[in-house]
Structure formats: C-alpha cells, structure tokens
Amino acid sequence: MGADYSADCGKLRTGGIMGKLLYVLPLLVALMLAGCGKQESDLPVNTRLGGDFTLTDQNGAPFQAEKLKGKVSILFFGYTHCPDICPAVLAQVAQVYRHLEEDGVADQVQPVFITFDPERDTVAHLKEYLPWFKADMIGLTGSLEQIREVAKQYGVVFIKDQEAGEQGYLFTHSDYIYLLDEQARVRKLYPADFKIDEVVTDVESLL
Template identity: 70%
Template sequence: MNNKDRFTRTFFLPMLIAGAALLLAACSEPARELPVNTRLGGDFTLTDYNGERFSLSSLNGEVVILFFGYTHCPDICPAVLARVSQVYRNLKEQGEADQVRPVFVTFDPERDTAQHLREYLPWFKADILGLTGELSAIEKVAEQYGVVFIKEDGGNGEADFTHSDYIYLLDQQGRVRKVYPADFNIDEVVADVKTLL
C-alpha cells in the first residue's frame, strides 16, 4: 500500500463518512418551531367579500397569512398583495396550499366595499379572502394586531392612509406565530408556513 492509499484510508475516508453522517443528521433535524406571540391577535368578526359575516375562527385548521391595507393605496399595499400572492402560488406549486389562506383586511370601508374587494382581489390569483365592515369594528381588529392607520387628505379629493404594513402568520389555531415587514423574504415565509402545516 503506498502513502497515498494509506492517507486515503486513514484520514480522508473516515472524514468523508463523518461528514456524510453530519449532513444526514442535519437534514433529518426538525425545523425550528416558531414561538407563539401572546401579545397580538385574537378572533374577530367582519364582513367578507360576499357580504356575509365572517369570523377568523372559521379558518381554524388552516394557516392564515393576514395583512391590512386598502385597495386605493398607491404603492405599498399592491406590492404586499403581490408578494403574499407569490407565497401562495409557490406553496400551490409545491402541493402545500390546500390548508393556507391569505386574508386581507381593509381599513378603507367606504371605498373597499364587499363588491369592490370581490372584483379587485382575484387579479392577484391567490384565493385571497377580503374583509371589510364598520370602521369601528375594523379599528378594534387593528388594535388587536397592533396595526396603526391614519386617514389623510390625499390632495385630490381622495383619502390616503399612513399605515403600518406588517404581515402576520397565524397557525391552525389562529395564534400569531410570526410577524414580517412588507419587504419580507418570500422563501422565508414559504418555509415558515410549511412548519405549521
């Protein structure tokens, strides 16, 4: 046996086996469990885009991607809708979307009527459930989730809103498990959703 063979058998081969074992162990480790946020969230009832009363708890058993905004928003809201839609489509392509539901809550009920939401949201091709209702009810839901929105004069006779733009990941029991900024990483959210299914 020459020195090269001796080195291969003595050092390289055991290191290769050990490395493969570590790789297999890493692949088999369960994904990190997302903590439950006990300060935000809770059940609520609003009006869905079919004009029916809708409670968040009716989605128990599904993972919910919840976000707030308004359809006349000039920039942030459509961008967030597009990103959430991409998360849903990625999950659908992977066969993981059956128990996932994006939910959009407007804080502009004057313009975002049930009919308007029903016509607007399908453009994003992501089975997004739109919710509206009395402003007082929406304000209560916003408070539950730490959402801030302030109505302002847009200067063209139309209302604009200054608002927070977080996205909430809810587990199958309706508990907040993670909060993301508007420019969230799509692959991160997809991976997090999978840990809850």
C-alpha cells in the first residue's frame, strides 16, 4: 500500500508540474515575441501640432495628410525664391536622405516641402525645382487659404515683406523642421541649422 501511495503521489506531483508548465510556457513565448518587436522611440508625441489637411502635390494631384502615414516624414515649410535659409535647409534634408539611403532605410522615409508662396511656387515650378535635391521629395502647394490653415496647424509663421528685393518679394518666416512618425504625428522639431547625424539617428529610432 505504501509503495502504491508513493507512486500515486509521484504521478500527482508530475501532473502538477506539467500543468504549471503548460500555463507558463505561453506567457514566456508571448514575452519573447514582444521582445523581438520594434522598440518604441523615446521621442515624445507632440499633440499640439499637426492635423488633417488637403493640398496639391507637384504632379497636380490632391494630397491629404493621410498619405503621410506609413512612412517617417521630414517636413519643412518655405518657398523656392528664398535667397538663403530655405535652399540651405532643403540641401541638408537631402543629405539626411542620402545617409538613410546608405543605411538602406530611405524607402521608409518621405521628405516633404510645403510652400507658403503659391503665387510663384506653382505645381509646374515645384516639379522642376525639387528634383535638384535628389531626395525623392514631395512638394505641396495650394490656395493661400489652404496653406495658411496648414501653417497654423504646425505653428508656422510667414509674413510677406512689402518691399521687393532683387529676387522679387520675400518672406519673413519661421524655419523649423518637423519629424513625423509613421502615424503622421509630430515627434520632434529642429532649427534650420540642425545636425544631420542627429536627424538620421532620430529618424531611424522611429523605423
């Protein structure tokens, strides 16, 4: 009787261990799979900036903010007749894009340029101008009312100067660059003289 009882207890103990393993193993597998997923970036989400909009791209097609989703975007507001800051920033954005090409992730990133000078930055002009930067850049224009609304959403200020210079009228404007995640949420702002390596690192943290 004693031997039989001991054997039964052994079976009970074994059954209890197996039951616990069957319970714990799925949890361990779930934790391992979660660990293999994409790590969330430390960049905070800016809930005060951004939003839906509709403009027109350099091909003359309507462009909604929804189309920014699925890629990380580097967004900049400016105008092509700017004598200094705007072309310099676009050139820096192009350098960021080339670094991302070298790292093999440029296809997941979309540079976007929104003009606040629709009078001169027409669809045809943007289509001719932006390829010079070799960064697969989307150019957006629209009516002045549309652009003012988008600029307001991103906290962008632009004021048309009354006196025209050698290149025609100019703008006084803010010059921040916006980093948007794959959900088109603003994650970081940079000054016009941003460090290229910093932007590359931040972009890759969102991929």
